Amino acid sequence: MMSRYQLGRREPVGTPDLWLKDYVQTALPRWEAFLRRLLRQDVPKGLAPAPTAFGLERFYPISGWGMLANDRLGDCVEAGSCHQVMAWTASHAIHTLFTDYDAIALYSAITGYTPSNPNSDQGTDMLTAAKYLCSTGFKDATGRLHKAGAFLGLQAEDPAELADGCYYFGTALIGVNLPSAWQDAFKPDGSGVWDVCDSPIEGGHCVVVVGRRANGNFVAVTWGSLVEITPGAIEKYCDEAFVFLSQDFLNGQGKTVEGFDLAQLQADLKAL
Secondary structure, eight states: OOOSSOOOBOOOOOOOSOBHHHHHHOOOHHHHHHHHHHHTSOOTTSSOOOOSSEESGGGSOGGGSBOTTTTTSSOHHHHHHHHHHHHHHHTTTOOOOOOHHHHHHHHHHHHOOBTTBGGGOOOBOHHHHHHHHHHTOEEOTTOOEEOOSEEEEOOTTOHHHHHHHHHHHSOEEEEEEEETHHHHHOOTTSOOEEOOOSOOEEEEEEEEEEEEOTTSOEEEEETBEEEEEOHHHHHHHEEEEEEEEOGGGOOTTSBOTTOOBHHHHHHHHHHO
16 A cells, blocks of 8 residues: 655665764863853753753644655655754744745755656655755755754664754754554644554654653654654664754854854864
């Protein structure tokens, strides 16, 4: 039976150069001083853990995310990249619009997909995409360029690190090995829950985690709506995750909604 929704994440091809775990857990004095500067709090052991419940989904209407062609193409990584920007800017009351055309243009730029050649619809590996988002960037429906400054890898199977990364950087782009049953568990009204299940793996999929509910489940954007993902499902099915440093997640004072100073972080990363 044909899936109602498409996937599109290819097998990982490598690992990131920078990891969040090294950034927040190192005992080097320069990092301790840096973190205290950055967050204006005493953090001798790294960043304070994320709160139980948080999320950017509250800033965006559930009906506004858009499928971004992932119902007919394997462009889940590109659709997720667009959804990520939408969530970041919405946290500062800026409505950023992406259309199917924009997502497909990004898919073509990263992978060489050609609409006239269906065989070129082969999906995207997330690491290649992450590098492209930082080196080149992509445009929204109004022609505005969105380019991330850097990205950090997460320990994909660790729900606690996923929560911390998502909380401090706004979102996390994650890759999962998607069980076939999750196609039916997904609900367009956002009420679906993805949990550990006895179902064969259909393929790789990319979604954007934008928060965590009080019940401990993560909130992700995919296929034009929201879905909850249990911590157990993250541990079993997630094998790739990145957070991005982006100007889109900053307010007029150069800070995120959680007080993170991107310019200072970029300066310290360059000093390593």
